[in-house]
Every structure is written in C-alpha cells, then in structure tokens.
Amino acid sequence: MIAQQNIETMDGYGVKKIVTNCPHVFNTLKNEYPDLGGNYEVIHGTQLVADLVRAGRIQLTETVDEALAYHDPCYLGRTNGEFEAPRFLLKVIPGLKVHEADLHRERSMCCGAGGGRMWLEEDLGTRINQLRFSQLKESGATDVAVACPYCFSMLSDAQNETGHEDAKTWDVIELVGRALG
Numbered sequence: 001m002i003a004q005q006n007i008e009t010m011d012g013y014g015v016k017k018i019v020t021n022c023p024h025v026f027n028t029l030k031n032e033y034p035d036l037g038g039n040y041e042v043i044h045g046t047q048l049v050a051d052l053v054r055a056g057r058i059q060l061t062e063t064v065d066e067a068l069a070y071h072d073p074c075y076l077g078r079t080n081g082e083f084e085a086p087r088f089l090l091k092v093i094p095g096l097k098v099h100e101a102d103l104h105r106e107r108s109m110c111c112g113a114g115g116g117r118m119w120l121e122e123d124l125g126t127r128i129n130q131l132r133f134s135q136l137k138e139s140g141a142t143d144v145a146v147a148c149p150y151c152f153s154m155l156s157d158a159q160n161e162t163g164h165e166d167a168k169t170w171d172v173i174e175l176v177g178r179a180l181g
Helices: 002-012 023-036 045-054 084-092 128-137 149-161 172-179
Strands: 017-020 041-044 067-070 097-099 143-146 169-171
Touching: 002 023, 017 023, 017 045, 023 041, 041 045, 045 084, 045 172, 067 084, 084 097, 084 172, 128 149, 143 149, 143 172, 149 169, 169 172
Parallel strands: 017 041, 067 097, 067 143, 143 169
Antiparallel strands: none
C-alpha cells in the first residue's frame, strides 16, 4: 500500500529518474516497483558521480592520503551487479590506496545489516559485522570505504567494538567530496 502511494506521488510530480545512495532503496525501486507500475530510471549515487567524472563535469584534484579496503554492499554488488562505479571512483581519487579483501565483488560477505543483524544483540560467537571488519582489515587496511549507509553503520560499529576507534569508515561519495578541487 505504501509503495502504491509512493508511486502515485512520484507519478504526480512527473518523476522519471531517481538517484539514491542506499543500495536497499536502489534495489526496491529498480526491481520491485515496476511490478506495481512504478517505472523509473533508478541509479545509485556512485553511478551518477562516476558518470560526471568520466564526462569531465567533476574534477578530482585534491590528494586524499588514505589507505582503505572497499566493502561491496550486497544490494549494490551481488544483487544488482554494480561493482565498477564505486571502484572507478576510488581509483581516480588522487593519493588513495585501495585494498581488496579476499572476499570481494561477487564473493563479498554481508556486513550483517541486510540480514537484519543491525537490530539484534548477538552474544554467541563473533558478531557478523566484526567478522567482516576483520576480513577487510586482513587486506592490510584498517579504514573502510562503503557505498551503503547500513554498511557504514555496521562496519564503523565493528571498528569501535573491536578496539579500532582510530579507524574510519568512509562513504565513497564522501571521499569524492574530499578530492574535489
């Protein structure tokens, strides 16, 4: 019912294209709304910014002296096949060093938020976000880049929970912003 109301509202405004930085929203609008009559061009924020960089409309000239591991969000990567836009942006940021975890791209591991672990208090075994952070850290970097607000929350929490309070989690778009001249 809410989706139908959203579609009516967006159609009433003549919406044709939707940009979202949340892979969960991206997936829902792109893959589920068409079944309900909501047919829009849906793009992820990293896709839009990558297109703007390629077209020369955005210049990345400032050095970002960071070394980090990129975590593939489930709903952007495995579910929707978008692996290149975030990596392209990370690659063209001057000074940035990107490490790949053993489990990346199609084989990436969930941070836990997509499975609802964000709202659970786990006290048996290792929390899934901590396990994923340790995998990313094994790549040689303690800082992490993500392209999903849920992954951002889960992995930054894991850094704090495991005693790595000095580590940072960055959104890819945030890093692009730092590189703008």
